[in-house]
Amino acid sequence: MSDDTFDTIIVGAGIAGSVAAYILAKAGADVLVIERGNYAGSKNMTGGRIYAHSLEKIMPGFAREAPVERLITREKISFMTAEDSVTLDYHAKEKNNPTEESYSILRGQFDPWLMGKAEAAGAQFITGIRVDDLWVEDGKVVGVKAGGDELRSNTVILADGCNSILGEKLGMVKPISAESVGVGVKELIKLPQDQIEARFNIRGNEGVAWLFAGMPSNKLMGGGFLYTNQSTVSLGIVCGLHDIESSTKSVPQMLEDFKNHPTIKPLIEGGEVIEYSAHLVPEAGLKMMPKLCRDGVVIVGDAAGFCLNMGFTIRGMDLAVASAEAAAQAVLQAREKNDYSQASLSVYEKLLEESFLMQDLKLYNKLPNLLGTSRIYNEYPQMVSGIVSDLFTVNGRPGIPLRRNIMKHCKKVGYINLIKDAVKGGRAI
Ligand SMILES: Cc1cc2nc3c(=O)[nH]c(=O)nc-3n(C[C@H](O)[C@H](O)[C@H](O)COP(=O)(O)OP(=O)(O)OC[C@H]3O[C@@H](n4cnc5c(N)ncnc54)[C@H](O)[C@@H]3O)c2cc1C
Numbered sequence: 001m002s003d004d005t006f007d008t009i010i011v012g013a014g015i016a017g018s019v020a021a022y023i024l025a026k027a028g029a030d031v032l033v034i035e036r037g038n039y040a041g042s043k044n045m046t047g048g049r050i051y052a053h054s055l056e057k058i059m060p061g062f063a064r065e066a067p068v069e070r071l072i073t074r075e076k077i078s079f080m081t082a083e084d085s086v087t088l089d090y091h092a093k094e095k096n097n098p099t100e101e102s103y104s105i106l107r108g109q110f111d112p113w114l115m116g117k118a119e120a121a122g123a124q125f126i127t128g129i130r131v132d133d134l135w136v137e138d139g140k141v142v143g144v145k146a147g148g149d150e151l152r153s154n155t156v157i158l159a160d161g162c163n164s165i166l167g168e169k170l171g172m173v174k175p176i177s178a179e180s181v182g183v184g185v186k187e188l189i190k191l192p193q194d195q196i197e198a199r200f201n202i203r204g205n206e207g208v209a210w211l212f213a214g215m216p217s218n219k220l221m222g223g224g225f226l227y228t229n230q231s232t233v234s235l236g237i238v239c240g241l242h243d244i245e246s247s248t249k250s251v252p253q254m255l256e257d258f259k260n261h262p263t264i265k266p267l268i269e270g271g272e273v274i275e276y277s278a279h280l281v282p283e284a285g286l287k288m289m290p291k292l293c294r295d296g297v298v299i300v301g302d303a304a305g306f307c308l309n310m311g312f313t314i315r316g317m318d319l320a321v322a323s324a325e326a327a328a329q330a331v332l333q334a335r336e337k338n339d340y341s342q343a344s345l346s347v348y349e350k351l352l353e354e355s356f357l358m359q360d361l362k363l364y365n366k367l368p369n370l371l372g373t374s375r376i377y378n379e380y381p382q383m384v385s386g387i388v389s390d391l392f393t394v395n396g397r398p399g400i401p402l403r404r405n406i407m408k409h410c411k412k413v414g415y416i417n418l419i420k421d422a423v424k425g426g427r428a429i
Helices: 015-026 053-058 107-120 165-169 193-200 251-259 317-337 347-354 356-363 367-371 379-392 402-413 415-428
Strands: 005-011 031-035 049-051 068-080 085-091 102-105 124-127 131-137 140-146 149-158 181-190 206-214 222-228 232-240 272-282 297-299
Touching: 005 015, 005 140, 005 317, 015 031, 015 053, 015 107, 015 317, 031 107, 031 149, 049 053, 049 317, 053 317, 068 222, 068 379, 085 379, 102 107, 102 206, 107 124, 131 149, 131 165, 149 317, 181 251, 206 379, 232 251, 297 317, 317 347, 317 356, 347 356, 367 415, 379 402, 402 415
Parallel strands: 005 031, 005 149, 031 124, 068 206, 149 297
Antiparallel strands: 049 102, 068 085, 068 102, 131 140, 140 149, 181 232, 181 272, 206 222, 222 232
């Protein structure tokens, strides 16, 4: 640091902020991270499961040391109506390839560990202080204003999460729209470890990731999720913000009803709710991507809208890690050239273009549109449940051919709708 000027100030000690701090500090840069929460992770939420690949690249073998909860070996997807559910259950052995694994995590433990890694590499952290504004001179970002102080830096990395108010003030991030985000609420439910293993049919360190479409989000865009941790279960729902206004139920009520569903109730019975959290989740993919760099500043993670809701899984944390890595590399190259202009920092955009992140965002660009189809949350769970229910009902009346059973339920959705959605789905994936 020269003349009290940091190489980089990072706003936010979430996954993106701490990973960027770790890489920069390891390379010898003077890094200050400012986090408004009293400790890293205190304000952060995820479903959640982290796909290991991007962090594995930066910290090989991290899962041996990090406070990960369970290795996900069981994937479940359910269509759920008010009365029943139809579930696809995929169980596999450990992959024995760390880059292909995923783990359930709790941010209240994982984020402080990540911050600790960055601190050990030499980054400084201030917690419990909010960055109120960016310090801008002649159109260039030259630092931040926080806690009544002005702190100077050559670059600022905005890692302040979904709804980046600072990015919006700079004109980089578009004002948040109800169509571009979902609201997530989650309960952490404590249960004895042996009961988790028995109820979810897992052994040792194995874990379950389970997504639900239909009833949990009151048939609106969104869904339910469940992840098993060591001795807790993360149970929650996400609902598109634009749908909430017209919803007949509040979001907390949706979660309450989800907990009382006959499929879920026995799984959490006797459990104690030890944490309740709510958070926004970016859902519009490339459509909500901001301007990624300006003179002296780059924007990463959820603040840049880097999150992929793929319907069968949600990915934000591996994207937060990858964008933080690209931003840190760009800042290091700018430092070498002593040029912190937008042109110099645009290396960040180039690195993102080359990474899986931008390629996946482009590949799944049409998914938000597909997932906006209301039939996915209403008619289709009813259709699947109807077909399966009829299939397993034996009541002494003569049976009908399977083909006619399927057609009966498809007809309720409408053949034209089915064809339209199949085409839309085909195009989206
Ligand atoms: C309900 C839900 C379920 C999800 N499930 C999954 C999942 O299973 N898998 C997955 O990969 N992703 C999931 N995600 C997405 C994932 O959680 C995010 O993509 C990820 O947390 C983004 O990390 P980040 O570091 O960019 O932002 P955040 O984790 O939000 O961190 C931002 C940090 O900035 C701080 N901050 C904000 N403003 C300021 C300020 N002005 N001054 C100082 N500090 C500030 C905040 O306190 C916070 O610590 C889920 C999200 C939600 C809401």
